[in-house]
Amino acid sequence: MSKIDRRNLLRAGLGAGGLMLSSNLSSSWAQQNDPIQIGLIIPLTGATSQFGATMGQAAKIAETEINSAGGVRGRPIQIVIEDDQSNPEAAVRAAHKLIDVDKVVAIGGSYASAVTSAIAPLCWEGRTVLFTSSGADSITKLPHQGYIFRTSPTVTLQGTRVGDFAVKLGAKKMFFLGPQTPFAQSYIDIISSIFKAAGGSGSGLIYEDKKASYRSEVDQALKESPDVIVLGGYVPDTSVVLKDLYRAGFSGKKVGFSFGINDALTKAVPAEASNGAYSLVPSASENSEAYKHLVEKMKLSHLDSYSCQVYDHVVLASLALAHAPSGKVDGTAVRDNVRAISQDSEGKRTDDVVDALKLAASGAHVNYDGPSGALEFADNGDVKGVFFRYEQVEEGKLVVRKVG
Amino acid sequence: MLTDVLQYLVNGLIVGALIALPALGLTLIFSVLGFVNFSIAAQLTAGAYAGWLANTLLHLPLIAVLICSFVVAGALGVVTDRIALAPIRRKSTSQTPLMVAIASIALNMALENAYRFYFGSGLNSFDMPIARDMKIGAVRIGRQQLHNLEIAIGLAVLLALFFSLTRIGKAMRAVADNVDLARLKGIEPVRLANLATFIGMGLAGIGGALLAIDTSVDPSTGSRLILLIFAGSVVGGLTSLPGAVVGALSMGMIGELGLLVLPPVYQSLTAFVAILVTLLARPGGIFSGATGVRR
Numbered sequence: 001m002s003k004i005d006r007r008n009l010l011r012a013g014l015g016a017g018g019l020m021l022s023s024n025l026s027s028s029w030a031q032q033n034d035p036i037q038i039g040l041i042i043p044l045t046g047a048t049s050q051f052g053a054t055m056g057q058a059a060k061i062a063e064t065e066i067n068s069a070g071g072v073r074g075r076p077i078q079i080v081i082e083d084d085q086s087n088p089e090a091a092v093r094a095a096h097k098l099i100d101v102d103k104v105v106a107i108g109g110s111y112a113s114a115v116t117s118a119i120a121p122l123c124w125e126g127r128t129v130l131f132t133s134s135g136a137d138s139i140t141k142l143p144h145q146g147y148i149f150r151t152s153p154t155v156t157l158q159g160t161r162v163g164d165f166a167v168k169l170g171a172k173k174m175f176f177l178g179p180q181t182p183f184a185q186s187y188i189d190i191i192s193s194i195f196k197a198a199g200g201s202g203s204g205l206i207y208e209d210k211k212a213s214y215r216s217e218v219d220q221a222l223k224e225s226p227d228v229i230v231l232g233g234y235v236p237d238t239s240v241v242l243k244d245l246y247r248a249g250f251s252g253k254k255v256g257f258s259f260g261i262n263d264a265l266t267k268a269v270p271a272e273a274s275n276g277a278y279s280l281v282p283s284a285s286e287n288s289e290a291y292k293h294l295v296e297k298m299k300l301s302h303l304d305s306y307s308c309q310v311y312d313h314v315v316l317a318s319l320a321l322a323h324a325p326s327g328k329v330d331g332t333a334v335r336d337n338v339r340a341i342s343q344d345s346e347g348k349r350t351d352d353v354v355d356a357l358k359l360a361a362s363g364a365h366v367n368y369d370g371p372s373g374a375l376e377f378a379d380n381g382d383v384k385g386v387f388f389r390y391e392q393v394e395e396g397k398l399v400v401r402k403v404g
Numbered sequence: 405m406l407t408d409v410l411q412y413l414v415n416g417l418i419v420g421a422l423i424a425l426p427a428l429g430l431t432l433i434f435s436v437l438g439f440v441n442f443s444i445a446a447q448l449t450a451g452a453y454a455g456w457l458a459n460t461l462l463h464l465p466l467i468a469v470l471i472c473s474f475v476v477a478g479a480l481g482v483v484t485d486r487i488a489l490a491p492i493r494r495k496s497t498s499q500t501p502l503m504v505a506i507a508s509i510a511l512n513m514a515l516e517n518a519y520r521f522y523f524g525s526g527l528n529s530f531d532m533p534i535a536r537d538m539k540i541g542a543v544r545i546g547r548q549q550l551h552n553l554e555i556a557i558g559l560a561v562l563l564a565l566f567f568s569l570t571r572i573g574k575a576m577r578a579v580a581d582n583v584d585l586a587r588l589k590g591i592e593p594v595r596l597a598n599l600a601t602f603i604g605m606g607l608a609g610i611g612g613a614l615l616a617i618d619t620s621v622d623p624s625t626g627s628r629l630i631l632l633i634f635a636g637s638v639v640g641g642l643t644s645l646p647g648a649v650v651g652a653l654s655m656g657m658i659g660e661l662g663l664l665v666l667p668p669v670y671q672s673l674t675a676f677v678a679i680l681v682t683l684l685a686r687p688g689g690i691f692s693g694a695t696g697v698r699r
Contacts, residue, residue: 044525208669212629219408239620247535268526269620
């Protein structure tokens with residue numbers, strides 16, 4: 001202690017002060033010029049990865065469009081993509097990195113319900129908005145302080161639609177086969193109760209995914225002699241279950257969801273095993289200009305609803321910041337302004353990002369409708385007014401049967 | 405009830421037959437090289453992809469497809485072993501087997517991601533018709549799966565003949581028993597190591613192709629099953645070839661029979677409790693001390 005005299009202390013203090021000042025300066029500089037980071041946690045690998053690649057591409061298109069229109073508050077936006085590996089653990093690591101290191105204002109994508117449930121607390125604790133395309137009802141029941149926005153229909157809604165549809169097909173005995181997910185039991189309960197109300201009966205079985213064969217599970221299901229089997233799994237397990245159902249000679253109806261019965265599945269399963277299976281597909285806003293524009297930019301003939309949603313995640317975060325009266329660029333500003341730019345009844349309706357950005361920046365009222373839909377959110381963060389399509393596999397290809 | 409038990413036993417045999425070949429491969433490599441090569445999962449996937457390409461691009465029949473899978477998985481196994489694992493084995497210490505095993509997990513991940521890069525994450529199906537099951541009494545049996553079981557058992561018998569009748573097979577057993585003594589007798593362990601890796605990985609490749617014919621192939625096909633394969637091999641004693649087959653078949657059967665009493669979500673639990681019980685009762689595996697690669 002005796003070695004520290006007044007003069008040295010003064011020098012040290014000045015030095016430290018100078019350092020603090022310079023770091024302050026550099027951070028404010030950074031805020032003015034550096035890109036605004038928007039995170040994306042999407043499944044590029046693993047069981048839920050069928051839409052991962054197009055989700056990433058759609059987000060990149062939103063990034064390019066917003067940046068070529070001048071960015072948000074004079075700053076470009078930058079998408080930081082992390083792979084959740086269809087695994088909640090990997091997703092938590094990715095979320096920590098995005099929130100703590102990249103300092104993102106919002107995280108989009110977030111597809112599997114298990115993944116979303118795992119990263120949601122990190123998001124609201126870190127005051128970062130989470131835009132999710134997952135279905136489990138439990139997600140928006142979490143104490144998320146408004147930081148969660150869901151652009152996908154909930155499990156209850158999807159389960160109800162599947163149940164009603166199966167009843168309309170004339171089925172009386174329903175059996176649900178699906179892997180362990182946060183929503184499997186709710187599906188069994190919801191669909192069974194619909195069947196009971198219609199004078200039929202329903203039950204189900206939750207299996208372990210990652211199996212090479214589901215023969216015994218199929219045997220258990222067939223013991224109930226159901227006339228419709230609801231398939232609640234993702235593509236890898238659903239493809240095996242469908243084959244095993246075919247081998248077992250099941251001739252009843254098969255109804256599934258778009259995350260299990262989709263183009264990836266019809267390519268993976270011989271036509272004789274998948275033929276006749278119905279799929280409930282949350283529909284993108286396919287007649288909108290926004291959808292047509294996005295599909296054209298992606299050089300595709302058709303785009304799934306989930307990739308459209310991820311495009312909208314990026315746009316919603318950007319528009320909210322552009323509109324924020326406080327001028328702040330953080331997660332709370334995103335949270336407080338999403339509804340102002342997506343569902344302002346007095347706002348000018350537009351489905352063009354560039355238009356919407358100009359309006360938002362000029363302080364005018366704007367109501368953005370994206371390729372995924374009208375994007376109006378209830379108080380708990382769930383999206384309202386979702387369209388569904390019913391598709392059926394015919395000769396190994398999905399054909400639209402009904403839009404409703 | 406009895407038909408249920410019979411049906412689940414048959415289903416279990418079918419699952420077990422699928423993992424028996426890779427379990428044989430794992431056991432063979434462990435016996436001769438002395439470490440658990442977890443990259444066998446990636447070779448299983450390699451065999452599945454090779455078979456899929458042979459089937460969908462070249463339209464080869466089943467036997468030719470399986471030979472393709474064997475050769476590709478075996479060759480890839482030897483090349484990757486030489487590049488990634490052999491250098492670690494050269495300076496042998498007491499920790500080496502564990503280090504090589506960990507390195508093989510890393511190798512497995514690298515290969516899996518390489519497949520993902522080339523083939524994408526999608527599921528790929530063989531261009532083979534899918535057959536309805538036959539019924540024997542009240543029990544359903546799949547024709548494809550029955551073939552798999554026959555092929556697995558046939559290969560195990562061939563392998564047993566190879567080890568007991570041929571010079572090179574006996575030499576392998578000698579290396580497995582005692583490397584130094586074998587070298588004194590003029591046996592070159594490195595060459596045998598390559599051959600053991602080739603055959604072991606080739607078997608895994610055939611297993612992968614059969615599995616993929618039954619289901620489909622994607623980059624994680626092998627990784628999804630590696631624990632079950634490893635478990636089958638451990639229950640069989642890790643160094644006994646008949647043990648690997650019996651171990652794999654019993655892992656399959658115990659898992660399926662567990663469904664009689666437990667909900668399907670807990671299925672892997674029954675299999676792993678079975679490992680614990682087996683190893684508590686017989687720490688060396690069911691076939692410890694029995695004839696195998698290592699006597």
